[in-house]
Amino acid sequence: MPVAWGGGRENPFQIDVERFKWVFELNLFSAWRLSQLCAAEMKKSGYGSIVNITSMSSINKSPNMSAYASSKAALSHMSANLAHDYGPMGIRVNCVGPGATKTAALASVLTPEIESKMLSGTPIKRLGEVQDIAGAILYFAAPISEWVSGQVLFVNGGGVQTLD
Template structure:
């Protein structure tokens, strides 16, 4: 193998991808498998995981399906146990579970803010904690948390979501200090990506305005994020930890 390509190879690696059934998670799982990794697929909808699983198996890689809820610690324990038992080790973790959207702070209850903060931070924290020992045993590992550009913007109706993703960014920076040098922990801030989650908010007028205000003149694709995940999971980024990488088409201000 060419030395350049070897720097991006994940041959012999085992990855866990949460939210792997659709969108960014699906693209990440497929990208890591193409780079040589075996993949444990985790999400709530088993049928979605089965489709991704079939594509990975067709590549000649191993994959397992672990349906579950990232908010339930027993489901995360089962994910870890099955990954180690059936795939042999764990070296890459993609914390993609999370989400949210616009909310009116005059109506959005504090309990809903707490739920959003928990959803975007606690599963990632739990999985990093549960994965660290296995990665150390394997000789090293890489964690990639999927955040959002909302974490760095000030805009109307995004206080709860932005705060939760900003918390995930700071979690990334601090845990990198705790688990280095053996485990690297980084995050990616996607810009506006064409996914099923975005579709309900994307009117034709809004899409046209967003494309016009993006230097790269298009919306992002899940594969754009998956390529960045591959870089941060691979030996090519072996001296990068505790960093947040924006993958946003060059947008420097809110354009939603």
């Protein structure tokens, strides 16, 4: 696949089944398999925290995002269900859902017009930084969140950012 990340704008009339499956392989099935592998080790100690990275796209409705958005929605739902499966073993499963964050993926599609529109719907008037997302991941990984499982924490400056 030519794109290095699991997202993108796809024309729903042109995306083929193989590309759609690839997006799910990357965004859902890989997290499911890693969760299985991690949970097997965490079960031995009776404690663990799995943090999956979903997306605001999992709840937004945007054109040309059917593969990516549905794969991230499935990841959020899978994580909530795995929280029930792994919880009795002391393993928590949560998701962090980044909003528009300054990454190479966003830079590849961001225009000044899109950024302006995103910021108009964002109370904290800036795009996210990688450390904003890292802070949410650290929260879920730390013992301070030991009674939190099956949740999605959207880190988005209080707003909803879309590419349309």
